[in-house]
Amino acid sequence: MPNNKEAYSTVDFDYWAYSQNLSQQEKFILETYLDKKGKTVEAGTAGGRIVLEMQKIGFTSLYGFDYVPEFIEQAKQRDTTNSISFTVGDATALNYDDGFFDQIIYLQQIICCIEDDLGRLTALKEAYRILRKGGTAIFSFLNFEHRSRKPLYLPYLIYLQTLRKIGNSQWSLQYVPRLKLGGKLNLNSLVDQQPYMYWYKLEEAYQSLKAANFDIVGISSDGQLSQEKMHLSLETLRQEPIKGMLYFICKK
Ligand SMILES: C[S@@+](CC[C@H](N)C(=O)[O-])C[C@H]1O[C@@H](n2cnc3c(N)ncnc32)[C@H](O)[C@@H]1O
Secondary structure, X not given: XXXXXXXHHOOOHHHHHOOOOOOXXXXXXXXXXXXXOOEEEEEOXXXXXXXXXXXXXXXXXXXXXEOOHHHHHHHHHHOOOOOOEEEEOEXXXXXXXXXXXXXXXXXXXXXXXXXXXXXXHHHHHHHHHHXXXXXXXXXXXXXXXXXXXXXXXXXXXXXXXXXXXXXXXXXXXXXXXXXXXXXXXXXXXXHOOOOEEEOEOHHHHHHHHHHOOOEEEEEEEHHHHOOOOOEOOHHHHHOOOOOOOEEEEEEO
């Protein structure tokens, strides 16, 4: 399985094409930080789960894009109101005009799916470009530091590092094979096979958003969000346990 796009088009397709409902963290973040009347896009929408749920809770101007055309077909079929604008698009080179959206949603690790440094930075800059001045952006990232401290995961990372050393692999340890594909354990992860996800360190995710020019106005991990709490700065977040995904609220 060479890359994430291939995985999403095949073995991981059904899982994301038909998924439903919002997590408690997603619901909180969307309802708290976004305006229901704002023109809003979801990046990497797959079967449209997030925007379809947003429609149910009263958001009125919704868009979604994904680089897998079959996901977009599926999302269109699921939108029985026919009022969400779904299009095929790659986060690294979008067709939307500058400043087209009031609000942009990059949840569920879309940036982490991009398998090179330049591609991830380009996608963040594209996100900035399509957002209007004063608009709101929501991002989430996989959290390397939290994962690497987990008792079962640390031995796996040490094992991966050894395999890569033996195989003279150039991939940094933050590129980790997908442990699950299609909701099931991916045994190929045991032999370090792609697709890889890129797991961010907290400071790195923060600096990457700054490099794309975003102002960061809220920051938290799953741990804080499950208590409906958002920090205003990296410094105050660091004083608490940082668990699960990282979430950022940004302004342009
Ligand atoms: C983990 S799934 C999340 C799907 C959906 N956002 C949700 O939460 O239900 C990630 C999605 O991002 C899409 N994706 C990954 N990289 C992308 C890129 N560079 N451009 C557009 N879509 C991308 C994948 O095709 C996949 O549908």
